[in-house]
Amino acid sequence: MKNILTYCFFLTCICNSWAQDVPYPFQNPNLDSEKRIENLLSLMTLDEKVQCLSTNPSVPRLGVQGTEHVEGLHGLALGGPAEWDSKTKAPQPTTQFPQAYGLGETWDTDLLQRVAEAEGYETRFAYQKYGRGGLVVRAPNADLARDPRWGRTEESYGEDPFLTGSLTVAFVKGLQGTHEKYWQTASLMKHFLANSNEDGRTYTSSDFDERLWREYYSVPFRMGILQGGSRAYMAAYNKVNGIPAMVHPMLKDITVNEWGQNGIICTDGGAFQLLLSDHHYYEDKFLGAAATIKAGVNQFLDEYTEAVYGALANGYLTEAEIDEVLKGDFRVMLKLGMLDNAEDNPYANIGKDTDEDPWNSDKHKALALEATQKSIVLLKNDPKAKLLPLNQKKLTKIAIIGPRADEVLLDWYSGTPPYTISALEGIKAKVGDSVELLVAKNNADGKAAKIAAEADVALIFIGNHATCNAGWAQCPVPSEGKEAVDRQSLTSEYEDLVKVVYAANPKTVVCLISSFPYAINWTQENVPAIVHMTQNSQELGTALADVLFGNYNPAGRLTQTWVKDINDLPDLMDYNIRNGRTYMYAEKDPLYAFGHGLSYTDFKYSKLQVSENTLKSDQTISVSITVQNTGNYDGEEVVQLYIKHLNSKVTRPQQALKAFQRVFIKKETSKEITLTLNANDLRYWDVAKQAFVLEPERIQILVGKASDNIQLKKTITVKTL
DSSP, X not given: OHHHXXXXXXXXXXXXXXXXXXXXXXXXXXXXHHXXXXXXXXXXXXXXXXXXXXXXXXXXGGTBOOOOEEEOSXXXXXXXXXXXXXXXXXXXXXXXXXXXXXXXXXXXXXXXXXXXXXXXXXXXXXXXXXXXXXXXXXXXXXXXXXXXXXXXXXXXXXXXXXXXXXXXXHHHHHHXXXXXXXXXXXXXXXXXXXXXXXXXXTTOEEOOOHHHIIIIITHHHHHIIIIIOOOEEEEOSSEETTEEGGGOTHIIIIIITTTOOOSEEEOOTTHHHHHHHTSOOSSSHHHHHHHHHHHTOOBOSSOOHHHHHHHHHTTSSOHHHHHHHHHHHHHXXXXXXXXXXXXXXXXXXXXXXXXXXXXXXXXXXHHHHHHHHHXXXXXXXXXXXXXXXXXXXXXXXXXXXXXXXXXXXXXXXXXXXXXOOOHHHHHHHHHTTSSEEEEESSOGGGHHHHXXXXXXXXXXXXXXXXXXXXXXXXXXXXXXXXXXXOOSOOSOTTHHHHHHHHHHOSOEEEEEEOSSOOOOHHHHHHOSEEEEEOSOOTTHHHHHHHHHTTSSOOOOOOSSOBOSOGGGSOOTTOOOTTTTOHHHHOOSOOSBOTTOOXXXXXXXXXXXXXSOSEEETTOEXXXXXXXXXXXXXXXXXXXXXXXXXXXXXXXXXXXXXXXXXXXXXXXXXXXXEEEEEEGGGGOEEEXXXXXXXXXXXXEEEEEEEXXXXXEEEEEEEEEOO
């Protein structure tokens, strides 16, 4: 009896203590998350709930501090050309990596996860030490770059759903971290769905059939949610099959009810107003606000309060419906630890436990360099000319020519880097005083031709301007594009400069620093060496110099088909990719194929073996090959596995990527590479059954260096259980 009384007294003390420290159930970190959220909502006024439909779900009266959004496609943005979070404050320097298009060209999921982890750390650091930004990061962009004319191609990882989805998963995991309860930051993917035209994006419709919806456009988002764990995304401006994306039934019916997305669904900036002004979809804003919330949106990026109150007053919307969507906001806030004490959250001390800003650390500088090195694609290196890598000992003069030689251009979603190294600066640091550098921005007064003729080798740096060097929605140069502006040409305005330089010195290397593909047909046919990289990286010049002089052996691969001519593409608004678009359905030979990229060494493929000759439902098989480095340099190879359906009863791609691996192999050595082929990745969407279906068939496994450079093939059987 005494023990029982003692226990009861002890329990009473604990309960009284908890009652003093935690006055409301929603503040109890040990309580079920859904019960915490229900309690919080029960305590909130209607005005507080309406306020929480913004990007700041804070409730000051109850001590609830929410967190807002930041941009972070390739590094935390607290500055840059768009002045993110810096219009009234000084820009906050943060580590800047290559554009997302360049990160995609690494074909390296481990690297992307580390890049995103570093970005997430800097986001927490800036928020908790300097009070800058927020913890919901608008990244990655899971849109597919189905057409190189798309102005925002720079933001996408590429045209293939499996590759883009795999890189999306890696970036999501890096941002959110590995803790079982808390997230480092929240990954908010964008833009759902089929957003890949800028001209007319505020009113046009992206139209395609249900199979393409399931098998192509939505795949990276589905993977980001189901495999990556993202619980936030942004709805797109455009219509999808005639319905504005932000009020489309797909938000709730598929992403929420099927995929389990239970967090933030936000509008794009200004998108709510566009429902009336551009889409002309509702008679008034009250109906629009009600429809938006009923569709599942719980955060508006433009003014909405009057419309929501009007929707309530007219009976179009209920407080209970607001409660239902607000649960998603607070689920994300709980994962970020915003409603909990700091003791149990390993991310809560970031920015408080060190005096060194991470963007100044050697670790983050080295990661930016590694990401940039890995992003560089060697498009051409004529084996007869043997121009690359450059041999510094045999050079006395180098001509540095072109508009992109001495600048690091930042794009609209960039932050402000702590430093930048241009190509010219990187080459200067590489060669020191041993080689004379002759510099010309263009051929005014014949200078480019003159110095090219005097030099041992001419390096020419061309490419687009990342912001078009113009105001919003303006790109005076036809081949350039950006947000709100699609490209009108694929031809480089600088190819005539290349011709002039090459005529003066055939030992010419073209360095194409660009956000998207160009139809550089003459350059490919004539110039002995071409490299491609994207813009924005603070380590651009160092990485490029490392590749040019052989200190780093390039292994980047293209993530998009580079066509020869703009007429090789269907109309930009044709979203049916089966009409000759992407490597999966292209009808004409490309300038450079999807997956293309060269090395300074050579690799030989052999011994393709499979663990099973029959692949059954819900199973995986291992596909192993031996890759031998037969050249004179250590290097990396990107092994790519494609599938060809031999007797499918529905239309399938000519080939489709299903596995890949970037692997380092020392010269004169071999490695056995094992890739995994999953039966679930072979399914097609059966419209009648409303389900993914695996059909009994024969498939061909294609393993090689690119989509047009297959080295080994094997046919196996697919069986259903």
